[in-house]
Amino acid sequence: MNLLDLVKARYSVRSYTDQTIEKEKLDYIMECVRLAPSAVNFQPWKFYIVESAEAKSKLCQCYTREWFASAPLYIMACADHTQSWKRRHEGKDHADVDISIAVEHLCLAATEQGLGTCWVCAFDAALCKSLFSLPEHIEPIALIPIGYPADEAKEKSRKSMKEIVFKL
Numbered sequence: 001m002n003l004l005d006l007v008k009a010r011y012s013v014r015s016y017t018d019q020t021i022e023k024e025k026l027d028y029i030m031e032c033v034r035l036a037p038s039a040v041n042f043q044p045w046k047f048y049i050v051e052s053a054e055a056k057s058k059l060c061q062c063y064t065r066e067w068f069a070s071a072p073l074y075i076m077a078c079a080d081h082t083q084s085w086k087r088r089h090e091g092k093d094h095a096d097v098d099i100s101i102a103v104e105h106l107c108l109a110a111t112e113q114g115l116g117t118c119w120v121c122a123f124d125a126a127l128c129k130s131l132f133s134l135p136e137h138i139e140p141i142a143l144i145p146i147g148y149p150a151d152e153a154k155e156k157s158r159k160s161m162k163e164i165v166f167k168l
Helices: 003-009 023-034 053-062 066-070 095-112 125-131
Strands: 045-050 073-080 138-147
Touching (some): 023 095, 053 066
């Protein structure tokens, strides 16, 4: 599958089967994440694989949508602010940008492996940090449920090229 076909195939899955994710597939996905680029190659991230019943229960307290609980596994993508690059001019921390790149690698790799994901950002990050006793410098950025889709992809609505691409 070429990249454009892969991007077209990826969608936000909101219903999962209970089928276990094979270790080989998870290892492959996490290797794709590991190889993601980051500002100055600082790689300011920590990825927590949430699979035990106790950890999943905690995570589901942070995002209480019913569909979210159907995933057999989650990845909690966190920024390590002690390792992130800060832009010299105004100090902008690029950890969130770096995490975004890595998470998109995760989502595309999962799609390639026949798995579904959904990028969740609207969760209680403070509660997540507390429940998992994360250090002060570690910030939860995104929760990614991952598993075999139980739903069908819906047609994507996208802006036209004229609306998003401009020549200077």
